[in-house]
Amino acid sequence: MLKFLNKSSNNSRNRYHLLFISLLLVNYFFPLLIFGEITLFYHDKLDSELVYNQILGRIYRGDLSSIDIFLAGEIKIEYIRRLFHPYSLLYGVFNYELAYWISDFLVKLTSYFSFFILAKKINKNIFLCSLASCLFASINLPTLEGFGIAIFPYLVYLMLFKKKIKLKNYFLILFFALNSDIIRVALVIPFIPLILFAINRNIIRDNFLDDPHMILNRVGAFRFYSKHTHPNLSRDPTTSGFPGLRTDHLHDIDTPLFGYLLYKIAPLYKHEFGLDYINAKYTFSFSKVKKDTHTWEHNDGEHCIAGILYLNPEPIDPIMSGTRIAESNVENKFNRLVMYDGSQTHQQNGAWGDDWDDCRLTMNMFIYDKEFIE
Numbered sequence: 291m292l293k294f295l296n297k298s299s300n301n302s303r304n305r306y307h308l309l310f311i312s313l314l315l316v317n318y319f320f321p322l323l324i325f326g327e328i329t330l331f332y333h334d335k336l337d338s339e340l341v342y343n344q345i346l347g348r349i350y351r352g353d354l355s356s357i358d359i360f361l362a363g364e365i366k367i368e369y370i371r372r373l374f375h376p377y378s379l380l381y382g383v384f385n386y387e388l389a390y391w392i393s394d395f396l397v398k399l400t401s402y403f404s405f406f407i408l409a410k411k412i413n414k415n416i417f418l419c420s421l422a423s424c425l426f427a428s429i430n431l432p433t434l435e436g437f438g439i440a441i442f443p444y445l446v447y448l449m450l451f452k453k454k455i456k457l458k459n460y461f462l463i464l465f466f467a468l469n470s471d472i473i474r475v476a477l478v479i480p481f482i483p484l485i486l487f488a489i490n491r492n493i494i495r496d497n498f499l500d501d502p503h504m505i506l507n508r509v510g511a512f513r514f515y516s517k518h519t520h521p522n523l524s525r526d527p528t529t530s531g532f533p534g535l536r537t538d539h540l541h542d543i544d545t546p547l548f549g550y551l552l553y554k555i556a557p558l559y560k561h562e563f564g565l566d567y568i569n570a571k572y573t574f575s576f577s578k579v580k581k582d583t584h585t586w587e588h589n590d591g592e593h594c595i596a597g598i599l600y601l602n603p604e605p606i607d608p609i610m611s612g613t614r615i616a617e618s619n620v621e622n623k624f625n626r627l628v629m630y631d632g633s634q635t636h637q638q639n640g641a642w643g644d645d646w647d648d649c650r651l652t653m654n655m656f657i658y659d660k661e662f663i664e
C-alpha cells in the first residue's frame with residue numbers, strides 16, 4: 291500500500307534537509323565556540339570583491355564619493371557591474387561582515403536546494419541526494435559574486451525535465467540572473483555535456499529472459515481486466531487508470547513466475563539505480579493494448595522506477611508500437627526490457643490488432659523504494 295507515500299516522503303526529506311543544512315551552519319558556528327565570534331572565510335577576496343561590495347554599501351547609503359577610491363576617481367558609477375544586483379542591497383542595510391554572512395549562507399542554501407532538485411530526478415535515494423547537495427553547497431566558493439553557479443543545477447533541471455516552464459520558473463530565473471556574474475557562470479558551461487551524459491537513466495536490456503516463450507505460455511492462462519473491473523482498482527494507485535487490459539498482480543496469480551522475474555530484475559534495480567532492492571515493493575502485471583485503444587502521456591510519480599518488457603515475437607511496426615520516454619523513443623523488440631525513472635513523462639506510441647488475442651503484449655513493472663512504503 292502506498293497511501294502514505296507523499297507523507298512519508300516529505301517527513302524523510304525534511305529530516306535529511308534539517309541534518310545537512312545544520313552541517314552547513316556548523317561552518318559558521320564552530321569558530322564561534324572556539325574563538326567567541328563567527329569567523330568568515332573570504333577565500334582570497336579581502337583585497338577585491340569584499341572591498342567592492344563595501345563600497346557598494348556606502349553608495350546605497352548615499353555616499354556617492356566612495357567610488358573615488360577606485361583608480362583615483364577615474365571609475366564612473368555606472369561601470370560598477372553589481373550596482374543593480376538586488377542582493378547587493380544587503381551591504382547597504384547591514385555592516386559588511388553581517389552582509390557577507392547573510393549573502394554567503396543564502397548562496398549555500400540556494401546551492402543545496404538547486405542541486406537537490408536536479409539530483410532527485412537522477413537518483414531516488416533521498417539521503418544520497420541530500421548528501422551530494424550538501425557537498426555541492428560546501429564547495430560553491432564564489433559567493434561574493436552572486437548566485438550564478440548556485441542556481442546552475444536548477445537550470446539544468448528545467449532544461450531537461452520540465453516540459454512546460456511555468457511563470458514562477460521564469461521569475462526565479464530572472465531573479466537569479468539579476469544576482470549573477472556572467473563571467474563566473476561561464477566557468478560551468480563545459481560541464482553541461484558531462485551532466486547530460488550522467489542523467490541518462492533509461493536502462494535497456496535486449497534478450498533479457500533466457501526463455502521468453504515460457505512466459506508467453508503462462509500468460510495465456512491469466513485473466514485480463516479493464517480499468518473498471520480490475521480487482522486492485524480501489525487499493526493500488528498503479529491500477530487507478532491504464533489503457534487496454536491488465537492482469538492482476540503477478541505475485542497474487544503466479545508466485546513462482548513472480549520469483550523468477552524478481553531474481554532477474556532486482557539486481558538491475560540495485561546496480562543501475564543504486565537503490566535498496568531487498569526491501570523495495572515490486573508490482574508486475576501483463577498488459578494488452580489494441581489498435582484503437584486510447585493512450586495518454588503521463589508519469590508514475592517521483593518515487594517509482596518503472597519498466598516494460600516487450601513480449602510480442604513479431605511486433606508490427608516496432609517504432610510505432612514502442613514507448614516514448616521523455617524525448618527518446620524505445621522500439622518494441624521481443625524480449626527487450628526497458629527501465630526508467632517513473633517521474634519522466636512517457637507514453638505508448640501505438641499498437642495494432644482488432645481483438646485481444648492479436649495485439650501489443652507487455653509486462654509492466656513498478657518498483658518503489660522501501661522508504662516511501664507504509
